[in-house]
Amino acid sequence: MKNQKEKGLSLIEAVVAILIFSFIILFVFQLFLSSYQGYEQTRSDTAVANLAQQEMELAREDALSNNPTPPPPGTFPSPYSHYNYTVSYQKPYSDPNLVRIKVTVQGPLSKKMTLYSIVTAGYSAASLNPPPTPGIVAALPPPTPAIP
Numbered sequence: 001m002k003n004q005k006e007k008g009l010s011l012i013e014a015v016v017a018i019l020i021f022s023f024i025i026l027f028v029f030q031l032f033l034s035s036y037q038g039y040e041q042t043r044s045d046t047a048v049a050n051l052a053q054q055e056m057e058l059a060r061e062d063a064l065s066n067n068p069t070p071p072p073p074g075t076f077p078s079p080y081s082h083y084n085y086t087v088s089y090q091k092p093y094s095d096p097n098l099v100r101i102k103v104t105v106q107g108p109l110s111k112k113m114t115l116y117s118i119v120t121a122g123y124s125a126a127s128l129n130p131p132p133t134p135g136i137v138a139a140l141p142p143p144t145p146a147i148p
Helices: 011-063
Strands: 084-090 098-106 113-120
Antiparallel strands (some): 084 098
């Protein structure tokens, strides 16, 4: 026990205070570290999603041409040079004009993201929706009678 005339801390009190302070500092540091890792993971996932969408748009434009050929697997230009992509075209349907596009992108921290799309090869967007011919009105089927 301490005498009332003694001032200051004992060695054991000082060691316990330093130990508690160290645990608090370690906890706060771990909290900041996990927050930063989460930030980097989210940043990488967002970049993968945006790059995959960009590559899908390019692949859809190519697939709409008369002779679609997928690009070879590769990497994106800087600052995303550590992100890889692959693009493939498949014709799994009975209609030979339908093309299924598969785009896969993977970054250094993120999981692999794969997007799929189906397009009609060899047709432009304008040829899929031609303007109506003047003077021709589409015939609508007669309305069905209401059942009482």
